[in-house]
Amino acid sequence: MPTPALLPRDPNSPDEARTPLRLPPRCTPISLLGVDYVHQKTADGGDLYLTHFGAPFWRQLQPENWYAPDWFEAKRERLEGTSTVYRILTRNIGGKAIQLVVKWSRVGEIVPLDTLTINKFIHAEFNSPFEEFSLLMELRKGDVGPPGIRIRTQKPMAIYVPRERLHDWQTGRVEDKIRAKVARHPGIEIDMLRQYVVLFGWIKGLDAVETADYFGLEDKPREEFLARTTSLAMHELWHKGFRVVDMKAQHIILRPNLEWGLLRERNGQPAYALVDYELLERTPEHEQAVRSANRRLYLTHMARRFEAPATSPIPAHLRATNLLGVDYVFGRAESTGGCLWVVGHDPDLFNYFLPERWRRTPKRKLSSRNQVFYTRTKDNINLVWKVSRLGDPPWPTNPEADQAAVQAHGFNSPFEEFAFALELSRTGVRTVYPRAIYMTGRQRQPSVKAADDRRFASLAHLRTPEGEPVLQQDYDYITIWGFWNGPDELLAEDERRSYHAVNARQAFANHKISQNLLDDLMKLKAQRLARCGFVDLNPKPDHLLISFDAEESVVLATDGKPQARLCNFELIRRLPAPNPVSTAS
Incomplete structure (x- = not known):
């Protein structure tokens, strides 16, 4: 009997080693969600993000060398599956052509799962392209779980974003799901209407179903073979800290041969590779470990965000900038085309505020009138995000507000x-702590114009490092604030000492403070603002947060009164400087 074929011993995964690459021309190195890319603007006006696997083949991966209509339609081979996926050979460039798997991302679509799977994974959503590559790179690295288990996958080569955007009906996405996401998150349309094409290297072999056909398996032997193969992949994947929500036998690639059977690992198990990662996710245990590690790193960096900039150069895709006396790290949100300003000097904080980290996480509405939400991000960070009312007509409903002053100020x-x-x-x-400002990537509808354009005119001198106006009437702005649960320095040392906050109106309604104390806190806030040269044109008790410690005791200031923390600044105005008093000589 012929000796079964064995894979060569490969404990160090040499294909993951990153050797210095000769970068393509006119490119920008960027890092997104832990993955390094080379970003290029393509000849057709699109964007191409090359991984370290794809960068050596940047010429072959240019859209005109695989996506040109005459070439793509003639050379493509449709692959089995519920998604739009093709196999294609690129043009021969410099004596080299490569086999690609070309797949259109389904981010934002309803996941077509059976009823049992839906009940088990009720919140399942397709990964965004950058999340998919991030998880796949982490899986390939294999740091989690037994070192003897290695999960082979396709090589993630590149993400291509064509210039043109689609209409809703062209996306194949369900209209009410789109509306729900748009209502939940301003700017989400950019994900819905943008095409994302993910490019993988081709893996030789047959999937498990094709392998069963190849060996002529039928009935019970066929069922047992597919069950064993799928169970093996799921078991090993789980040990490496991952799972696929809709794992199918078609996702498992094998190397069959009629002479010696299946290509096998040295432990005797079938050698296989996994394909299809749009529903790849970490196991709950691994996800919790990653989130905890990310949170600890975040708290450490956040406590030092205003320290002097590091001597090492800032990454090429980010820029340091200062606006109205505040230092920011500025960059593009590549997944949406929007802009992001992160407060401070630390570029390592930038990825925590990319919209895909907080935009689709479960949230709680904090205001009955305005778009203000609390969420816990994918990195286990507590944030509050607010849709700015910049440009809205200033009509406060608070009877305590100075109506004329509010309308004059905006x-x-x-x-x-x-x-x-x-x-x-x-x-x-x-x-409360200001964290980041996000400008959405998609323009507003032409009919939605700012009713009050004074700020756009008075701050027209503010520019991005790229020379564009910081404030643009065609886009929405979202401010991101720390969810108050204690000083950054305290949390960085020991999270167990965290606080929780209740606004002063709720504290009074819940009998935690008296009416007299509420009045005192409001007066004290106004006095302190005035001493600092400011006034709140719309003073409201729910603009003040009162802190409670782990024992539900009110956190007191040095004067014995509750520590009250201001959390709304949209109608804070600087007081005019007093006129100097002249004296006759």
Whole structure:
């Protein structure tokens, strides 16, 4: 009997080693969700993100060398599956052509699962392309679980984003799901209407179903073979900290041969590779471990975000900038085409605020009137995000507000809110922490124009490092704030000492503070603002947060009164400087 074929011993996964590459021309190295890319603008106006696997083949991966209509339609081979996926050979460039698997991302679509799987994975969603590559690279690295288990996969080569956008009906996505996501998150349309094409290297072999056909298996032997093969892949994948929500036998690639059977590992198990990663996710245990590690790293970096910039150069895709006296790290949100400003000097904090980390996570509405939400991000970070009312007509419903002054002033821009919050914090007024500002990637509908355009005119001098206006009427802005649960420095040392906060209106309604104390806190806040040269044109008790410790005791300030922390800055105004008093000589 012929000796079964064995895979060569490969404990160090040499294909993962990163050797210095000769970068293609006019490219920008960027890092997204832990994956390094080379970003290129393509000849057709699209965007190409090359991994370290794809960078050596950047010429073959240019869209005109595989996606040109005459070439693609003639050379493509449709592959089995519920998604749009093809196998194609690129044009021969410099004596080299490569086999690709070309797949259109289904982010935002309803996951077509059977009833049993839906009940088990009720919140299953397709990964975004950048999340898919991030998880796949982590799986390939194999740091988790037994070192003797190695999960082979396709090589993630590149993500291609064509220039043109689609209409809703062209996406194949369900209209009510699109509406629900749009209502949940401004700017989500950019994900819905943008095409994302993920490119993988081709793996030789047959999937498990084709392998069963190849060996002529039928009935019970066929069922047992497919069950064993699928169970093996799921078992080993779980040990490496991952799972696939809709694992199918078609996702498992084998190397069959009529002479010696299946190609096998040295332990005798069938050698296989996994394909299809749009529903790849970490196991709950591994996800919790990763989130905890990310959170610890975040808290450490956040506590030092204003320290002097590091001597090492900032990554090429990010830029340091200063707006209205506040230092930011600026960059593009590549998944949406939007812009992101992260407060401070630390570029390592940038990825925590990319929209895909917080935009689709479960949230709780914090305001009955405005779009203000609490969420716990994919990195286990507590955040509050607010849709800026910049450009909205200023009509406060609070009877305590100075109506004329409010209309004369208008809503602050996000950058004014952050500048005022940080200045007040430095001068003795406790505030929540401003984290980041996100400008959505998709333009508003032409019919949606700013009713109050004064800020766009008065702050027109503010520019991005790329020279574009910081404030643009065609886009929405979202401010991202720390969810107040204690000082950054305290949490970085020991999370167990965290606080929780209740706004002053709720604290009074829940009999935690008296009416007299509520009135005192409001007066004290107004006095402190005035001493710092500011006034709140719309003073409301729910703009003040009162902290409670783990024993549900009110956290007190040095004056014996509850620590009250300001959490709304959209109608904070700087007081005019007093006129100097002249004296006759």
